[in-house]
Amino acid sequence: MNDLAPLLTPEGRALLDEVRDTDPARELAVATRLRREHPADLVSAALGQARLRQRAVAKFGAEDARRMFFTPNGVEQSTRASVAAYRARRFRELGVVSVADLCCGIGGDAIALARAGIRVLAVDRDPLTAAAARANADALGLADLIEVRQADVTEVDTAGHDAVFVDPARRGGRGRIFDPEAYSPPLSWAVEAARAAPRAAALKVAPGIPHEAVPADAEAEWISDGGDVKEAVLWFGAGQGAAVRATLLPGPRTLLSRGLPDPAVRPPGRYLYEPDGAVVRSHLVAEVAAELDGGLLDATIAYVTADEHRPTPYATAYELTDRLPFSVKKLKALLRERRVGTLTVKKRGSAVEPEELRRKVLPKPHGTESVTVFLTRVAGAPTMLLGHPVR
Numbered sequence: 001m002n003d004l005a006p007l008l009t010p011e012g013r014a015l016l017d018e019v020r021d022t023d024p025a026r027e028l029a030v031a032t033r034l035r036r037e038h039p040a041d042l043v044s045a046a047l048g049q050a051r052l053r054q055r056a057v058a059k060f061g062a063e064d065a066r067r068m069f070f071t072p073n074g075v076e077q078s079t080r081a082s083v084a085a086y087r088a089r090r091f092r093e094l095g096v097v098s099v100a101d102l103c104c105g106i107g108g109d110a111i112a113l114a115r116a117g118i119r120v121l122a123v124d125r126d127p128l129t130a131a132a133a134r135a136n137a138d139a140l141g142l143a144d145l146i147e148v149r150q151a152d153v154t155e156v157d158t159a160g161h162d163a164v165f166v167d168p169a170r171r172g173g174r175g176r177i178f179d180p181e182a183y184s185p186p187l188s189w190a191v192e193a194a195r196a197a198p199r200a201a202a203l204k205v206a207p208g209i210p211h212e213a214v215p216a217d218a219e220a221e222w223i224s225d226g227g228d229v230k231e232a233v234l235w236f237g238a239g240q241g242a243a244v245r246a247t248l249l250p251g252p253r254t255l256l257s258r259g260l261p262d263p264a265v266r267p268p269g270r271y272l273y274e275p276d277g278a279v280v281r282s283h284l285v286a287e288v289a290a291e292l293d294g295g296l297l298d299a300t301i302a303y304v305t306a307d308e309h310r311p312t313p314y315a316t317a318y319e320l321t322d323r324l325p326f327s328v329k330k331l332k333a334l335l336r337e338r339r340v341g342t343l344t345v346k347k348r349g350s351a352v353e354p355e356e357l358r359r360k361v362l363p364k365p366h367g368t369e370s371v372t373v374f375l376t377r378v379a380g381a382p383t384m385l386l387g388h389p390v391r
């Protein structure tokens with residue numbers, strides 16, 4: 001079905017309620033029963049929407065997801081609620097009261113902005129996506145704050161809004177798009193729109209954006225949630241100028257660049273620290289190493305080592321127990337000797353496939369001990385470091 005309208009009728013809504021928790025294994029039987037009383041395309045639209053809502057729970061939480069409307073691309077591309085809420089708070093702290101959300105999708109960001117008390121003009125050129133954004137504003141009681149417009153963002157007048165947010169489409173017919181100029185709209189267009197915003201602007205970009213592509217007048221922020229890097233954002237008018245920032249959610253904990261030189265390389269100490277992905281992507285490993293009084297195991301690898309344990313939100317600490325040159329045979333023997341039952345394999349700077357290694361060295365548990373092995377390089381040499389997380 002290419003239209004949300006039938007699902008928004010009383011019959012459509014009643015069907016949506018009825019199929020809400022349908023077990024995928026029972027879908028066929030449910031569809032057959034419902035088609036006796038309802039049009040077949042409405043039944044399949046309701047079942048399809050129920051499936052999308054289930055997929056959306058991870059991003060929006062069950063409470064909202066079960067009330068919202070999605071398209072397959074819309075679920076995939078939307079900002080998760082935790083990240084959108086954090087960004088909306090930043091806008092709010094900058095004194096922003098109205099945002100033109102250019103490329104609103106099904107409204108992930110628009111919803112968070114409105115919940116932060118910000119008025120939103122939400123624009124998307126895709127009719128079904130814009131209809132979903134409108135239905136979501138209604139369903140969540142935010143229609144007073146969100147005006148949805150179906151239009152091409154390059155033709156929308158944003159005067160009258162004190163901030164701009166652009167989340168360009170980064171997927172094409174052939175999958176993910178890496179070149180920022182191939183985004184829709186292209187990054188250069190979004191940057192111009194951002195610079196024209198009276199108070200502030202934010203552009204959501206892929207976390208893999210090369211640092212050279214960040215405009216000189218933008219603050220670049222990499223955001224992770226629960227340790228997974230979710231996105232990067234380019235901020236204009238955010239007060240920090242050309243800063244670089246790593247933000248970890250929940251929290252938020254935020255680390256700003258101090259322009260430190262690369263940390264020195266040193267031999268492994270008693271502790272190994274694995275920096276959060278947002279720290280690595282934002283190239284702020286030196287800032288974390290300085291906090292830990294640590295150095296790098298290898299000049300090109302983002303593992304920090306130190307002699308002391310200093311708790312930090314920006315890296316996970318492991319206490320090291322063993323250091324071996326890379327050898328499957330030696331690792332296998334050591335795991336047997338230590339009665340290891342669970343092995344976690346982590347790697348940086350190694351081409352070894354963790355799952356394959358685990359199968360080779362620990363085909364079955366020897367006991368109940370848990371061990372983490374880091375496959376990495378120490379001053380250039382392929383090395384295995386064993387340890388366990390510091391509690």
Ligand SMILES: C[S@@+](CC[C@H](N)C(=O)[O-])C[C@H]1O[C@@H](n2cnc3c(N)ncnc32)[C@H](O)[C@@H]1O
Pocket residue numbers: 074077078079080102103104105106107108109110123124125126129151152153154167168169170184185
């Ligand atoms: C990454 S999604 C936005 C997701 C949104 N921030 C959310 O959280 O739900 C990008 C959206 O941009 C829209 N889009 C791409 N080019 C556009 C253009 N030139 N004008 C308007 N919308 C556009 C696509 O239809 C798509 O829905």
